[in-house]
Amino acid sequence: MPDGSITKQPPAGYDWRNKGIRHVSAADRSCDTPETLGMNREVAISGSRTGSTHLWAGTNRIEPNSQTGPHHHGPLESIIYIISGTAHMRWGDRLEFITEAKAGDFFQVPPYVPHQEINASSTEVLHCALVRSGVEEVVVNLPEMDAVETPEWVNVSSAAMPGKKPV
Numbered sequence: 831m832p833d834g835s836i837t838k839q840p841p842a843g844y845d846w847r848n849k850g851i852r853h854v855s856a857a858d859r860s861c862d863t864p865e866t867l868g869m870n871r872e873v874a875i876s877g878s879r880t881g882s883t884h885l886w887a888g889t890n891r892i893e894p895n896s897q898t899g900p901h902h903h904g905p906l907e908s909i910i911y912i913i914s915g916t917a918h919m920r921w922g923d924r925l926e927f928i929t930e931a932k933a934g935d936f937f938q939v940p941p942y943v944p945h946q947e948i949n950a951s952s953t954e955v956l957h958c959a960l961v962r963s964g965v966e967e968v969v970v971n972l973p974e975m976d977a978v979e980t981p982e983w984v985n986v987s988s989a990a991m992p993g994k995k996p997v
Contacts, residue, residue: 852880859888864969867899868892869947877965886962889913890947891955897948900925900975904968908939908960910947915956918948920981928981944972 852875859872860879873879875887886906892898892915900920910917912931920928921943930950931937939945941963949956962968 854880863888863967864971866901866969866971867973868896869898871960871967873967876967882965884963884965886960886965886967888960888967890958890960892917892947892949892958893955894949895952898946900944900946900972900977902942902944902970902972903939903962904970905941905964906968907941907963908937909962910937910939911959911961912936913957913959915954916950917956917958918950919945920948920977921945922981925975925977926981927984929984929986944975946977 854874859874861870861872863871863873865871870891871888872890873886873888875882875885877883877886910919910931912933912935914933916933917931917937918928919931919937920926921939923944925944925946947956947958
């Protein structure tokens with residue numbers, strides 16, 4: 831709701847101590863998640879690990895001069911926040927489109943969109959935080975994809991989207 835009101839609340843006396851805030855330390859992240867070539871993905875929050883009821887969250891690292899294999903996340907929407915480095919993101923049926931994000935930027939990846947993350951740096955690790963709209967990781971790797979050789983550069987910033995005014 832735009833005004834921040836909550837329509838459904840837990841009952842009086844709800845066990846906030848045990849069912850409230852969860853803390854997952856960096857050391858508690860796990861690599862027990864589906865793999866994609868070229869990516870070191872770690873899960874922090876999921877239904878099976880923390881009891882999350884709506885979200886999955888984790889991180890990924892892509893080494894310098896590396897890229898992931900083409901993949902998508904099925905029916906899940908994904909948000910990628912660039913912690914450090916510069917990411918090139920290719921997407922489309924043949925990875926025919928490409929854009930760039932730098933530290934502090936976000937990517938929004940709709941469900942079923944084939945994509946590939948690329949570390950644009952030859953010296954710096956690309957480090958990202960990930961959030962998905964489901965409680966468990968869904969990864970569909972697309973190793974047989976026939977990607978175009980030269981993708982089209984696209985400005986997909988929110989300011990460039992139809993009906994949006996630059997901030």
